[in-house]
Every structure is written in structure tokens, then in C-alpha cells.
Amino acid sequence: MDFMDTKTEKEKxxxxxxxxxxxxxxxxxxxxxxxxxxxxFFIGEYVQNDMENQLSNAINDINQNKLSFxxxxxxxxINNIIIxxxxxxxxxxxxxxxxxxxxxxxxxIIYTSADYRRQYPxxxxxxxxxxxxxxxxxxxxxxxxxxxxxxxxxxxxxxxNYYLTNVNxxxxxxxxxxxxxxxxxSAKYDDFVDNIYKMLLSILVIAMLFTIVYVLFISRSISKPxxxxxxxxxxxxxxxxxxxxxxxxxxxxxxxxxxxxxxxEKLEKNDENQKTFFQNVSHELKTPLMSIRGYAEGIKYxxxxxxxxxxxxxxxxxxxxxxxxxxxxxxxxxxxxxxxxGMVFEQNVDLVELSEICADKLRGLLVxxxxxxxxxxxxxxxAKEIYVACSGEDLMRAIMNIVANGIxxxxxxxxxxxxxxxQSAFMYIKDxxxxxxxxxxxxxxxxxxxxxxxKHGIGLSIAKxxxxxxxxxxxxxxxxxxxxxxxxxxxxxxx
Numbered sequence: 001m002d003f004m005d006t007k008t009e010k011e012k013x014x015x016x017x018x019x020x021x022x023x024x025x026x027x028x029x030x031x032x033x034x035x036x037x038x039x040x041f042f043i044g045e046y047v048q049n050d051m052e053n054q055l056s057n058a059i060n061d062i063n064q065n066k067l068s069f070x071x072x073x074x075x076x077x078i079n080n081i082i083i084x085x086x087x088x089x090x091x092x093x094x095x096x097x098x099x100x101x102x103x104x105x106x107x108x109i110i111y112t113s114a115d116y117r118r119q120y121p122x123x124x125x126x127x128x129x130x131x132x133x134x135x136x137x138x139x140x141x142x143x144x145x146x147x148x149x150x151x152x153x154x155x156x157x158x159x160x161n162y163y164l165t166n167v168n169x170x171x172x173x174x175x176x177x178x179x180x181x182x183x184x185x186s187a188k189y190d191d192f193v194d195n196i197y198k199m200l201l202s203i204l205v206i207a208m209l210f211t212i213v214y215v216l217f218i219s220r221s222i223s224k225p226x227x228x229x230x231x232x233x234x235x236x237x238x239x240x241x242x243x244x245x246x247x248x249x250x251x252x253x254x255x256x257x258x259x260x261x262x263x264x265e266k267l268e269k270n271d272e273n274q275k276t277f278f279q280n281v282s283h284e285l286k287t288p289l290m291s292i293r294g295y296a297e298g299i300k301y302x303x304x305x306x307x308x309x310x311x312x313x314x315x316x317x318x319x320x321x322x323x324x325x326x327x328x329x330x331x332x333x334x335x336x337x338x339x340x341x342g343m344v345f346e347q348n349v350d351l352v353e354l355s356e357i358c359a360d361k362l363r364g365l366l367v368x369x370x371x372x373x374x375x376x377x378x379x380x381x382x383a384k385e386i387y388v389a390c391s392g393e394d395l396m397r398a399i400m401n402i403v404a405n406g407i408x409x410x411x412x413x414x415x416x417x418x419x420x421x422x423q424s425a426f427m428y429i430k431d432x433x434x435x436x437x438x439x440x441x442x443x444x445x446x447x448x449x450x451x452x453x454x455k456h457g458i459g460l461s462i463a464k465x466x467x468x469x470x471x472x473x474x475x476x477x478x479x480x481x482x483x484x485x486x487x488x489x490x491x492x493x494x495x
Contacts, residue, residue: 016226017219024211032204039196047189051163052152054184058106059150059165062093089173090120093180105184109134110169113179116142133159137183141166161186225253232260241268277447281331288320288327330458333397334447334465349395351386351425351491355379355416358399362407372407380417386425388491390470398466401459402429402474402487409433409485420493427489435478436485444476 093108110120116138118131136157140146141164146153152165164183169175225248232244243261248254295313297303304310359377366372388395406414410431419426436444443449445464448457467474472491479486 015219016223017216020219021212021215024215025208028204028207028211032200032207036197036200039200040193043189043193043196047186048154048163050189051154051184051186054104054106055152055163055165055182058104058182059167061096062167065096087120089169089175090180106182107184109138109181109183110175110178111138111181113170113177119178130159133157137162137164137181141181159185159187160190221249222253225250225257229253229257229260232264236260236264236267239271241265241271273447281448285324285327288324291320292317292324327458330462333462334458347390347392348387349390349392351388351427352379352381352418353385354392354396355399355418355427358396358403359416362400362403366407374412375407375410376413377403377407378413378415380415382418382420386418386420386491386493388425388470388472388493390491394466395470398463399427399429399489401463402489405460406431406433406485406487423493425491425493427491429487429489430479430484431486432482432484435483436476441476441478445474 090108090110109118111118118134118138121131121134123131136159137155140155140157140162141153144153144155146155146164147166149166149168152163154161154163156162162183162185164181167180167182169178169180225246228244228246232246235242241264243264244257246257248257295317299310299313304313356379359379363377366375366377403414403416406429410433412432415428415430417428417430419428440449445460446457447461449461464474467489470491472489474487474489477486477488478484
């Protein structure tokens with residue numbers, strides 16, 4: 001039981017607000033991640049190119065002008081070797097680089113090649129330089145083996161990130177035992193990047209806060225009307241079909257509300273039709289039952305003394321029982337066809353042949369009816385066969401109901417004819433009776449609606465339902481050229 005409860009809790013669906021918020025936050029994070037990585041990549045490429053260009057230009061300039069450096073530098077004797085004064089070379093290097101390019105940020109350190117000890121600058125000739133920074137750079141060179149000349153390295157020290165390259169002063173200026181490192185600090189770019197990151201983070205936080213507020217507002221504007229419609233749906237489920245007059249701003253909600261009102265209206269009509277149906281059924285069943293009961297009690301209590309009266313009473317009981325049997329059969333059939341939605345008919349039937357069978361069956365009944373025994377049913381065959389997809393038994397019942405209705409009102413005959421135009425087939429059932437009154441014509445296919453000589457008002461209703469479930473249509477009109485009624489059934493032909 002605990003496992004099932006846990007499973008149910010896990011499968012509990014999330015609300016609109018949570019789903020929208022999650023999607024929006026994920027989207028924002030993806031966008032900002034893309035911006036962050038793109039910016040990081042491009043700014044990294046730009047910084048690297050700028051640093052490398054500054055170092056390359058500095059080395060090229062020194063190589064091209066090394067003779068002027070040697071001419072300007074006094075010579076001194078170190079370890080019995082006469083060389084250019086390293087301190088002067090250092091000062092000339094810096095001055096030349098600044099004069100050559102005022103925007104250059106290249107700095108230089110002269111150190112002894114053997115032990116990587118900084119020689120220039122020092123406290124005596126340059127008190128403004130960050131000597132600790134330079135010592136850290138030399139330690140990074142020694143630790144990482146950044147000793148190749150004309151190669152640009154990137155390294156990190158205590159004071160930041162640097163791009164550097166080594167210069168062999170022995171081969172360049174004849175300063176045996178000395179090397180120089182040119183380096184550029186990326187501190188200004190690092191500060192710029194940090195500020196951009198802080199700005200992006202601030203924008204991200206603001207965007208998320210705005211998204212939360214916006215999603216809560218939007219989800220509320222959606223969920224509130226949906227809750228209203230849910231309450232309306234519950235009312236419909238409890239039998240209250242009153243239409244609402246909600247006003248929504250969104251087209252989709254307006255359409256949904258309109259459809260729910262239409263559904264409520266249809267359900268109300270269906271409910272009313274159902275109530276009317278049961279009332280009519282009760283009335284139709286009550287009449288023959290009361291008649292049967294009355295005549296049965298008359299026979300039981302000796303009301304009918306003569307044998308003739310008793311036989312007449314028995315005939316009435318039998319007639320009402322047959323009527324009751326027919327009514328019950330029709331009601332059962334109505335229930336059957338009402339529950340058959342979207343029927344698929346795979347049987348192709350010759351419509352003309354089916355009509356001949358219906359006519360033959362009804363001709364047999366006419367012989368037994370004194371009122372109708374002289375009436376005829378004529379089937380006018382077309383030039384070629386007409387096939388339709390149908391349930392033969394059900395369609396036969398529909399046709400027989402319409403033809404039987406025609407016989408009931410006809411004076412002499414009922415005629416069945418056909419016409420087809422390549423796409424549709426038309427079946428015409430005509431009688432020569434008085435026709436259908438203007439009052440009855442709109443209601444002729446309604447259940448339990450009876451004309452002047454109707455039985456129980458179900459036959460034509462059944463016929464219409466069967467025909468429509470076959471994808472066909474039926475209409476009733478008064479014949480324009482002569483007296484009588486005409487029923488027109490339109491089918492989609494197979495071939």
C-alpha cells in the first residue's frame with residue numbers, strides 16, 4: 001500500500017506555472033551559457049593575438065636596431081671580458097620600445113642565464129618597477145622551462161597572467177651570460193573580462209527574477225480561466241446545463257468556452273429528448289397495456305356474455321399484444337442503432353435488388369390486410385445495377401419502413417425508382433396519397449411524432465437513423481407534379 005501511495009505521489013502532474021518556469025529558466029541558462037562561452041572564446045583569442053603581436057613586434061624592432069643599441073651603450077669589463085653595460089642596454093631597450101610604440105605594454109627583465117637571478121631593473125636604477133612581480137615571472141620561467149628564444153609562452157604568477165618570450169643577449173648584443181625576457185601583463189584585459197562576467201551575472205539574476213514574475217503572471221492568467229471552465233465542466237457533469245457568459249482575452253480560451261457552451265446545449269437537448277423519449281415510451285406502452293387489461297378483466301368477470309363479444313375482446317387483446325410486441329421490438333432496435341457510432345460497412349449490395357426484396361416482403365403483407373390488399377408496389381429498374389456499401393439487413397429495414405409508410409397513405413400504389421450520376425445514387429419512393437401536411441413535414445422524422453393516421457411514430461425515425469449511419473441522407477417532400485409524398489434517399493455509390 002505504501003509503495004502504491006509513493007508511486008501515485010511521484011506520478012502527480014506538475015502545474016502550468018512550474019512547467020513554464022522550468023522551461024523559461026532552462027532557456028535563459030542555455031542562452032547565457034552560450035553567450036558566456038562565446039565571449040570567453042573570442043576575448044581569449046583577441047587577448048592572445050594582441051599580446052603575441054606586441055611581443056613579436058618588440059623582438060623584431062630590437063633585432064632590426066641592435067647596432068644602434070651597441071653604439072649608444074658604454075662598455076665595461078666583467079670577469080676580464082669587455083661587454084656593453086647591461087644597465088644601459090636595459091634602459092635603452094625600454095626607452096626604445098616606448099618611443100617606437102606609445103601603446104606598447106612590453107616590459108623587460110635582464111637576468112643571469114645560469115641562475116635566473118634578476119639583474120636589471122633593480123632598486124638602484126628603477127624604483128618604480130614591481131620587482132617582486134618580476135622575480136615571480138623568473139621563477140615561473142625556471143620552473144616551467146620557458147627558456148627557448150623566439151617562442152611566446154603564457155604563464156600565471158602571483159600578480160596575474162603574462163605572455164613572455166626570451167631573448168639571448170649574448171647573440172644579440174654580445175652580453176655573455178645574460179638573457180632578457182620580454183613580457184606583457186594581461187591584467188587590464190582580466191579586469192575587463194571580470195567586469196563583463198559580473199555584468200552578465202547581474203543580467204542573468206535580473207532576467208531570472210523577471211522571468212519568475214512574468215511566468216507567475218502568465219500562468220495565473222491561464223490557470224484562472226481554466227479553473228473556471230473546470231467548475232463549469234463539473235456543473236455540466238452534475239446535470240446543470242446552464243450556459244456561462246465568461247469573457248476571456250485569449251482566442252483559444254474563447255473557442256474552448258464556446259465549445260463547452262455548445263456541448264452543454266447539446267447535452268441539455270439530449271437530456272430533454274431522453275426525458276421526452278421515456279415519457280412517450282411510457283404513454284405508448286400504457287395504452288395497449290390498459291386495453292389488454294380492460295378486455296382481459298371483462299372476459300374474467302363475465303362482462304362479455306355472448307361468444308361473439310368474447311371473440312371480439314380476444315381479437316382486441318391479440319391485436320394490442322402484436323402492437324405492443326412491434327413497439328418493444330422498435331424500441332430495442334432504436335437502442336441498438338443509437339449505440340452504433342461510426343459503423344463500417346464492407347458489404348457491397350445491389351440497391352435495386354435489395355429494393356425488390358423489400359417490395360416482395362411487403363406485397364406478402366398486403367394480401368393479409370383488407371384495407372391495403374388492392375394496393376401495389378412497383379419497382380422501376382434502372383439500365384444498370386447500382387451498388388452501395390451497407391449493412392443489407394439494416395438498410396432493408398429502413399427501406400421497408402419508408403415504403404410501409406407510403407402504403408399506409410397511398411390510394412392505389414407506391415413507386416420505387418432510381419437515378420445515378422456517377423458519384424451518387426438516388427432512390428425515390430413515391431405514393432399517390434394526399435401528401436404530407438405543412439405542419440407535419442418538418443417533424444416527420446422525429447421520434448414518436450405521429451401524423452393523422454400514424455401508429456407510434458418510430459418507423460420513419462428508425463429509417464432516418466439507419467440511412468444517416470450509412471453515410472446517406474433522406475428528405476421528404478410533397479410531389480410537385482401530382483398528389484402524394486416523395487422520399488428521396490441519396491447514397492454514395494461503389495461502382
